[in-house]
Amino acid sequence: MRVIQIIDSLDAGGAERMAVQIANELYAAGHQSHLCATRKEGLLKKSIHESVGYIFLEKKGRIGIKAMTKLKTYIVKNKIEIIHAHSTSFFTATVIKWWLPSIKLVWHDHYGNAEEVENRKAGTLKKCSRFFNGIISVNELLKDWSIRNLKPSKVVYLRNFVSNTLKQQLLKPLPGSTGKRIVHLANLRPQKDHITLIRAFKEVYKNSPDWNLLLVGLDFQDDYSREIKFKIKDLKLDDHIHLLGSREDTPAILEACDIGVLSSKSEGLPVALLEYGMAGLPVVATDVGACKEVVSDYGAVVPAQNPATLTQAIQEFIENPEESKSMAHSFQQHVMTTFGAAFYIEKLETFYSSL
Template sequence: MRVIQIIDSLDAGGAERMAVQIANELQIAGHESHLCATRREGLLKKTIHESVGYISLEKKGRIGIKAMTKLKTYILNNKIEIIHAHSTSFFTATVIKWWLPSIKLVWHDHYGNAEEVENRKAGALKKCSRFFNGIISVNELLKDWSIHNLKPSKVIYLRNFVSNSLEQQLLKPLPGSAGKRIVHLANLRSQKDHTTLIKAFQEVYKNTTGWNLLLVGMDFQDDYSRDIKSTIEDLKLDEHIHLLGSRQDTIAILKACDLGVLSSRSEGLPVALLEYGLAGLPIVTTDVGACKEVVLDYGKVVPSQNINSLSQAIQEFIENPEEAKLMAHSFQQHVITTFGAASYIEKLETFYSSL
């Protein structure tokens, strides 16, 4: 099959990681695989396999006729049969489908606010969906929403996967001491609820010594970002909570940490949890989206927006290192077995073929 993944950017986010991973794994599986970044490149460009076809459009504005024409020409020249559009790139893909009706169009829904999906503003999406041949949703909530609100007859739930990554070296030393680092891997967006985590860490810090919290993810320099920094400063935790920004050495960072936390108030199926698992970290996550389904009994799952529950779960792992180690190992094996690339690509191939 000849398939192109379309994503708006190559910033280090969950949907972007999935687009790159799918493109890479399809190429490894023997397909002719391509990837298109419609608006801008980013850190993940370096993770695209050298044998994957790649095009950057630098699209400006809503339509971007010049960029659309460039993509259409690329698709024709490479005889691409399937467009696999991720998240908000559905509009670009729909325009191409309108120009090239014979091409198959799959839309991949990574919507992060799954708990609030009924409030989703989706006017353009609903109109475009009549051009979709199929939809992939990352959890059951999103699948049900698509079935009831969008047009295609083929809608499947296909949970995210994680590739076994190559070894990485830290680009620079990490703050804090080895054996006492907590990591939170998430871009600075409100649904990730860094504030609850920061306040939970304050409670942990009162009862332990030497622990540091590393916040890894893109800083958009907006009001939410400023609120996070202000909260850290007000709680006098500047020396123990560190914003590392978006990093190219994420794998190495995770392997240098000792506990992975996800404090979201809403999620789809977070790739961060799978990356924590591959890195062998014990997990504390909130019960949103597909998080509980992913973690099962291999980590601690707590209610969202609950400072006490989150701090208690973190504290329990800190006070019981042997339990943490055993659960981390079990979760790592669970991720490798259940969320590996081979099974995912096989299911994806079957879905493509059904179109």
């Protein structure tokens, strides 16, 4: 098959990681695989396999005729059969579908506010969905929403997966002491609820003052970012909570940490949890989206927006290191078996073929 993944940016977010991983794994499975970034490149560009075809559109404005023409030319030249559009790139893909009606169009829904999906504004999406040949949803809530609200003939739920990543070296030393680091991998967006985690860590710090919290993710320098920084300063945690930003050496950072936390108040199926698993971390996650399904019985799942229960779960891992290691190993095996690339690509190939 000849397939192109379309994503609006290559910043290190969950949807972006999935687009790159799918492109790489399709190539590994013997397909002619391509990837298109429409508006912005980013750290993940370096993760694209050298044999995956790549095009950057530099799209400006809502439609961007010049960029659309560039993409159409690329698709025709490479005889692409399937467009796999991720998240907000559905509009770009729909315009190409208008111009090339015979091409198959799949939209991949990574919507992060699945808990509030009924409030989702879907006017343009609903109109475009008439041109979709299929939809992939990352959890059951999103699948049900698409069936009720959109127009495609096929909707499937495919759980996110994680690829085996090569061992990396840290680009620079990490703050905190070896054996005493908690990591939170998420871009600085409100639905990731860093504030609840910071409040929880304040209590952890009282009991375990030698531990540090590393916040890894893109800083958008907006009001939410400023709120996070103010809360850290207000609680006098400047020396123990560290904002590392978006990093190219994320796998190495996870390997150097000891507990993985996800404190979101809304999620789809977070790739961060799968990456924690591959890194062999014990995990604490909130009960939103597909987090409970991913973690299963191999970690701690707590209510969202509840600092007390988050504190308790983290503290239990700190105080019971042997049990933590055992759970981390079991979780790693669970992720490798259940959320591995081979199983996912087989399901994806079947879905593509059904179109």
